[in-house]
Each structure stands twice: as structure tokens, then as C-alpha cells.
Amino acid sequence: MPVQEKIRVLIVDDIAETRENIRRLLQFDPEIEVVGAAKSGKEAIDLSAQLKPDVVIMDINMPDMDGITATEAIRRKIPYAQVVILSVQSDAHYMQRAMRVGARDFLTKPPSIDELTAAIHHAGVTAHEERIRAAQALPPGVIPGAAGVPLTFQGKVIVVYSPKGGTGCTMIATNLALALQSPETPTALVDGNMLYGDVAIFFNEQVKNSVLDLTPRVEELDADVVKEVMIDHAASGLHILAAPPKPELAVKVISDQFAKLLQFMRQVYAFTIVDTASYLTDITQAALEVADLIVLVTTQDIPAIKNANTFLTMADATGIPRNRILFVMNRYDRRITIAPESVSKSLRQEIVAVIPFDERAVGNSINRGQPLFIENKAHLVCKSIMALAELTRNRVVKLEMEIEPMIKK
Ligand SMILES: Nc1ncnc2c1ncn2[C@@H]1O[C@H](COP(=O)(O)OP(=O)(O)OP(=O)(O)O)[C@@H](O)[C@H]1O
Ligand SMILES: [Mg+2]
Known part of the structure; x- marks a missing residue:
């Protein structure tokens, strides 16, 4: 077996004799170390958190809590721990439930020594692999790389920003997040506009928890704590x-803590999209500093373009590389003579996506709290946001592989 470390095993059974029998079966295997034994579901959860076993041998019927419930709790706390269920019933229904909550294997009582050790060795290899992956904080995301080879990448923070209010940042952030969300690239949308944040309204969601439930605890976060606070948007899977x-x-939200929170989210989500306030608050600045990519939004009007220019000048001065900025023109109306190409040229930053103006469709979707991407994916606004999402993925791949040279000033 290609693992140097011993496989740490926790035995869970309410009957002392069964615990002893299993311990005896395992004592002569040099690759297995029984690190503890628990006599109840509750004790199993506590001991797992304390001992961090690779493999848990779990009884199903226990007086306080059944083994399936305990398995679910243990997997949530220590995702790499592999649970092997031991039961007198070889019932398909139990097996299914156990597998659904993340059990790895299923043995009927009493197991033979060969069955038991084979199951532990197997589970041990998986536990070690998953532990290493977790330690390296891989992968929140998997996307097809060059020649369709899947590429795993560290989560990326994408900040949607406009130095002029009302240009459509929130509309773009919400729909871009929906376009990027997939089972391979779990995505989060963070409202970075502390005072006038309206992201939840765009989804017609009630706010129970917020950024402030995470920022004060930023030093002690884990993925489960983060996920508990997030609104789970059922229709899309977006958090x-x-x-x-x-x-x-x-x-009360402290900008340093907000920055650390966004950094932490890289370990949980492939993409963390942050909507921001246009005024350069401490919070907006913190988000911009953490950002792997900035979606800079302008419209066709001169004040917005002027402010975008000011922002780009500041970006140059502070060393934000231009290839980390995706410049987008929203509310595009071709009857207005200011063309995206001429803005690209005069600001020396290419507009990579143009989102058409459609007051009725966009306005209605916001007022109903149903993002356009949910209501009507085929709409031209959504198609251009899908193109922006595609560009974002490609840019992430390029940055990850460092093909694109950093264009520092
Ligand atoms: N492509 C579009 N076509 C037509 N109207 C749009 C478009 N995008 C946004 N809008 C409208 O512009 C207004 C502002 O949009 P949004 O709230 O997304 O902008 P914002 O930049 O987040 O604003 P704020 O500065 O208030 O946070 C909304 O009324 C929305 O309906
Ligand atoms: Mg907004």
C-alpha cells in the first residue's frame, strides 16, 4: 500500500464486546492503528473531532443516535474521514441511506478479518488522498483546460466594480454568478455594498444572516460555517x-476582516463574485485588493467613461495589472454614437463584453426578484453575460497557467 502513515481507525459500537472483537481483529495489522473507541453516536462525533481518524467503523443501531446520523455529522466535520458501516441488517434501504450521507462501505456483522481489513485499507487510501487534497486547499474548481484536459484551480475572487453608481454592477454580478455556478465550479455571490446592498433583493430572498455573521469569526472559519451563513438559492445552487x-x-463590518473572509472563500468556492459600492469605501478597496479579476463596468455616458478612466489610472499607479481587469460596457444602445471600440481605444483597455440595453426585461426581473438568467437564459442580455462568463473562465485558466505575462506598469 502506497501510504507510509498508519491508518487511524475509530471503532463505534454500543456493545463493549463488539468493540473489543473488532480491536482484536485489527491488532496485528501493522498498517492499522486503532486510535479510539466510542460507545454512542454522540461520543463518536466528539471523538472524531478530537482524534481525526482516517476510518470510522460504525455500528448502525445505537441507543442515542443511529449510525447514519452520526456518519453524516462526522463527514461534515472531517470530510476526509471514511466511514465503514457495520450492521446486522444487510438491508438495501439502510445501505442506500448510509451511502447518501457519505458512508464509504458496508459490512455485515460479524465481518471476517479479511473483509474488515480490506475495507479499512481501501478506505484508508481514500482518506489519505482526501486529506492531502484538503491540506493543499485544492480544488474548488474544475474546468476544461487546453485540449479539453480538466484543470483544477484554486478558487478565484472576482470583484464587479463601477466607479459610477447605477451602471448595472449588481445586475451583472448576480447574473454572472449564475452563469458561473455549476457542480464543477461551485460559486458564491457576496454583497460587498454594506450600507445599500441589494443583492438579496435581486433574488427576492429574506436576509437572516449576513457578512457580519462571518467577519468577526474570520480567524476561525471552516467551510461548513461559511456555508451555514449563506443563502442557498435553490433554483441554481448558487450561495x-x-x-x-x-x-x-x-x-460594524471591518475591512481587514472582510478581505480575509474573501481570501478564505477561495478555499470553498471556485468563484466568489463580489458586488461592490461605487464609492471607494474601505470595504470596496479591500475587495479590489483581494480580487483575482476585476469586472470594471461602464455605460455609454461620458461621466461613467471618465470615472472608468480615473479608475484605470489608479489601477496603473497601484500596480493592478491590466490583464486582471475585464472591462464591460452595460446598457449598450447602438443609437448612441459612443462606440465600445472608441472607448477601448481612448482608455487603452479593451471592452471585452457589451451588454445591451433592455429596460423592460432587466427592470422587470429586478422588480420581481427573479434574475434574468433564471427567467430567460436566451435573452440577449444573458447571452452577453454568458460570453463574459466564458471569458472569465478562460482568463482564470490563463492566469493559473501563467501563459499570459503580467502586464505590470
Ligand atoms: N442592460 C441593462 N438594460 C437596461 N437597464 C439596465 C441594464 N442593466 C441595469 N439596468 C438598470 O439600471 C439600474 C441600476 O442597475 P444596478 O442596480 O444593477 O446598478 P448598480 O451599479 O449596482 O447600482 P448602485 O450604484 O445603486 O449599486 C436598474 O434600474 C436596472 O434595471
Ligand atoms: Mg448595486
């Missing part, structure tokens, strides 16, 4: 982190 629901709470 949404709302802004605080009251102004007196909004001012």
Missing part, C-alpha cells in the same frame, strides 16, 4: 452572502 440588513450593523 449568496447578503449585506447586513441594518445600517447600524453595516458600519
Whole structure:
């Protein structure tokens, strides 16, 4: 077996004799170390958290809590721990339930020594692999790389920003997040506009928890804590982190903590999309500093273009490479003579996506709290956002593989 470390095993059974029998069966295997034994589901969960076993041998019937419930809790706390269920029933229904909560294997009682050790060795290899992966904080995301070879990548923070209010940042952030969300690339949308945040409204979701439930605990976060606070958007699978629901709470969010939170989210989500306030608050600046990519939004009007220019000048001065900026023109109306090409040229930053103006479709979707991407994917606005999502994925791949040289000033 290609593993140097011993496989750490925890035995869970309410009957002392069964625990002893299993321990005896395993004692002569040099690759297995029994690190503990628990006599109840509750004790199993506590001991797992404490001992961090690779493999848990789990009884199904216990007085306080059945083995399936305990398995679910253990897998949530220690995702790499592999659970082998031991039961007198070889019932398909149990087996299915056990597998669904993440059990790895299923043996009927009493197991032979060969069955038991084979199952532990097998589970041990998986546990070691998953532990290494978790330690390296791989992969939140998998996307097809060059020649269709799957590429795993560290999560990326993508900040949608406009130095002019009302240009459509929130509309783009919400629909871009939906376009990027997939089982291979779990995506989160964070409302970075603390005071006037309206991301939850765009989804017609009630705000119970917010950014402020995570920022004070940023030093002790784990993925489960983050996921618990997020709104789970059932229709898409997108996770949404709302802004605080009251102004007196909004001012309590500390920018350093917000930056650390976004950094942590790289370990949980392939893409973390952050909507921002246009005024350069501490929070917006923190988000821009963490950003792997910035989606810079302008419209066709001169004040918005002027502000985009100011922002690009500041980006140059602060060393944000231009290839980390995706410049987007929203509310595009071809009757207006300011063409994206001429803006690209004069600001020396190519507009990579043009999103058409459609007041009725966009306005209705916002007012109903149903993002356009959910209501009507075929709409031209969605198609251009899908193109932006594709560009984002490609840019992430390029940055990850460092094909694209960093264009520092
Ligand atoms: N492509 C579009 N076509 C027509 N209207 C749009 C488009 N994109 C956004 N809008 C409208 O512009 C307004 C502002 O949109 P949104 O709230 O997304 O902008 P914002 O930049 O987040 O604004 P704020 O500065 O208030 O946060 C909304 O009323 C929305 O309906
Ligand atoms: Mg907004």
C-alpha cells in the first residue's frame, strides 16, 4: 500500500464486546492503528473531532443516535474521514441511506478479518488522498483546460466594480454568478455594498444572516460555517452572502476582516463574485485588493467613461495589472454614437463584453426578484453575460497557467 502513515481507525459500537472483537481483529495489522473507541453516536462525533481518524467503523443501531446520523455529522466535520458501516441488517434501504450521507462501505456483522481489513485499507487510501487534497486547499474548481484536459484551480475572487453608481454592477454580478455556478465550479455571490446592498433583493430572498455573521469569526472559519451563513438559492445552487440588513450593523463590518473572509472563500468556492459600492469605501478597496479579476463596468455616458478612466489610472499607479481587469460596457444602445471600440481605444483597455440595453426585461426581473438568467437564459442580455462568463473562465485558466505575462506598469 502506497501510504507510509498508519491508518487511524475509530471503532463505534454500543456493545463493549463488539468493540473489543473488532480491536482484536485489527491488532496485528501493522498498517492499522486503532486510535479510539466510542460507545454512542454522540461520543463518536466528539471523538472524531478530537482524534481525526482516517476510518470510522460504525455500528448502525445505537441507543442515542443511529449510525447514519452520526456518519453524516462526522463527514461534515472531517470530510476526509471514511466511514465503514457495520450492521446486522444487510438491508438495501439502510445501505442506500448510509451511502447518501457519505458512508464509504458496508459490512455485515460479524465481518471476517479479511473483509474488515480490506475495507479499512481501501478506505484508508481514500482518506489519505482526501486529506492531502484538503491540506493543499485544492480544488474548488474544475474546468476544461487546453485540449479539453480538466484543470483544477484554486478558487478565484472576482470583484464587479463601477466607479459610477447605477451602471448595472449588481445586475451583472448576480447574473454572472449564475452563469458561473455549476457542480464543477461551485460559486458564491457576496454583497460587498454594506450600507445599500441589494443583492438579496435581486433574488427576492429574506436576509437572516449576513457578512457580519462571518467577519468577526474570520480567524476561525471552516467551510461548513461559511456555508451555514449563506443563502442557498435553490433554483441554481448558487450561495449568496447578503449585506447586513441594518445600517447600524453595516458600519460594524471591518475591512481587514472582510478581505480575509474573501481570501478564505477561495478555499470553498471556485468563484466568489463580489458586488461592490461605487464609492471607494474601505470595504470596496479591500475587495479590489483581494480580487483575482476585476469586472470594471461602464455605460455609454461620458461621466461613467471618465470615472472608468480615473479608475484605470489608479489601477496603473497601484500596480493592478491590466490583464486582471475585464472591462464591460452595460446598457449598450447602438443609437448612441459612443462606440465600445472608441472607448477601448481612448482608455487603452479593451471592452471585452457589451451588454445591451433592455429596460423592460432587466427592470422587470429586478422588480420581481427573479434574475434574468433564471427567467430567460436566451435573452440577449444573458447571452452577453454568458460570453463574459466564458471569458472569465478562460482568463482564470490563463492566469493559473501563467501563459499570459503580467502586464505590470
Ligand atoms: N442592460 C441593462 N438594460 C437596461 N437597464 C439596465 C441594464 N442593466 C441595469 N439596468 C438598470 O439600471 C439600474 C441600476 O442597475 P444596478 O442596480 O444593477 O446598478 P448598480 O451599479 O449596482 O447600482 P448602485 O450604484 O445603486 O449599486 C436598474 O434600474 C436596472 O434595471
Ligand atoms: Mg448595486
